[in-house]
Amino acid sequence: MKDTIFRITENNRIAKNVYRMTLAGDVSDIKNPGEFINIRLDGFYLRRPISVCDLSDDSVTIIYKVVGQGTEAMSRMNIGEKMQVLTGLGNGYDLSLSGEHPLLIGGGVGVPPLYLLAKRLIGRGKRVSVVLGFNTSDEVFYEDEFKALGCAVAVTTVDGSRGVKGFVTDALPEGYTYFYTCGPEPMLRAVYRATDTSGQFSFEERMGCGFGACMGCTCKTITGYKRICKDGPVLKKEEILWEN
Ligand SMILES: Cc1cc2nc3c(=O)[nH]c(=O)nc-3n(C[C@H](O)[C@H](O)[C@H](O)COP(=O)(O)OP(=O)(O)OC[C@H]3O[C@@H](n4cnc5c(N)ncnc54)[C@H](O)[C@@H]3O)c2cc1C
Numbered sequence: 490m491k492d493t494i495f496r497i498t499e500n501n502r503i504a505k506n507v508y509r510m511t512l513a514g515d516v517s518d519i520k521n522p523g524e525f526i527n528i529r530l531d532g533f534y535l536r537r538p539i540s541v542c543d544l545s546d547d548s549v550t551i552i553y554k555v556v557g558q559g560t561e562a563m564s565r566m567n568i569g570e571k572m573q574v575l576t577g578l579g580n581g582y583d584l585s586l587s588g589e590h591p592l593l594i595g596g597g598v599g600v601p602p603l604y605l606l607a608k609r610l611i612g613r614g615k616r617v618s619v620v621l622g623f624n625t626s627d628e629v630f631y632e633d634e635f636k637a638l639g640c641a642v643a644v645t646t647v648d649g650s651r652g653v654k655g656f657v658t659d660a661l662p663e664g665y666t667y668f669y670t671c672g673p674e675p676m677l678r679a680v681y682r683a684t685d686t687s688g689q690f691s692f693e694e695r696m697g698c699g700f701g702a703c704m705g706c707t708c709k710t711i712t713g714y715k716r717i718c719k720d721g722p723v724l725k726k727e728e729i730l731w732e733n
């Protein structure tokens with residue numbers, strides 16, 4: 490884990506209330522898709538955790554939705570401004586279990602971590618299918634970016650304004666060997682029920698410290714209590730114990 494200063498090199502709106510931000514700095518502690526960074530914002534006590542979407546030798550890209558004051562403040566930041574960022578957080582996805590035809594299922598701002606995952610899986614010669622779920626067409630992002638990587642992409646919208654009408658579970662393809670998913674909890678529960686292979690889930694719980702010290706993100710699993718920030722955010726299907 491590293492706490493370093495990053496400089497904003499991009500902060501653009503890419504869909505309704507959704508922004509892509511690229512941060513230049515020391516990314517040497519970021520290893521796996523599914524890891525997250527924790528951003529300190531002036532005037533806010535708690536840092537804001539955001540998944541790693543893409544990575545280069547000297548920058549990290551994130552995609553965030555404006556939902557409250559912290560992300561609203563981020564959306565108003567300009568190129569050249571600096572941020573203090575903790576990197577190297579979370580376990581990330583385990584790529585070794587993917588099989589030859591992994592399926593990636595993302596909902597809303599659960600989509601970003603799947604982009605670096607898709608890139609890495611394609612780099613290993615895997616045939617990657619992706620299902621991206623949104624509420625409406627103006628919320629859709631990264632359909633073309635996943636296609637440009639070589640993924641087979643299906644988009645769903647709840648109102649049917651783009652792609653398949655319905656939820657991600659209405660567009661699951663046949664024949665996948667394993668799945669990786671990230672999104673809101675109701676979607677994760679539906680994916681858990683609708684899938685017939687093993688897979689991995691990334692949970693975007695509310696967090697305190699973000700690095701394992703406060704126990705604020707603890708959840709019960711089949712193998713005991715886990716801290717989502719440090720033992721997760723990715724859990725395997727077999728470990729998950731849905732409460733109520
Ligand atoms: C590991 C991890 C990865 C994440 N990755 C992303 C990402 O890639 N892109 C992205 O847009 N967001 C992501 N989030 C969620 C993001 O951290 C929150 O949306 C953000 O912290 C909200 O800050 P805020 O000050 O704008 O909102 P707040 O004022 O803190 O909250 C505003 C509203 O958002 C809700 N909220 C706050 N945090 C969360 C959360 N963690 N999950 C669900 N609802 C929340 C609150 O309940 C409230 O209704 C991730 C969270 C975690 C834990």
Ligand code: FES
Nearest residue numbers: 697699703704718
């Ligand atoms: S947020 Fe502090 S232990 Fe997870």
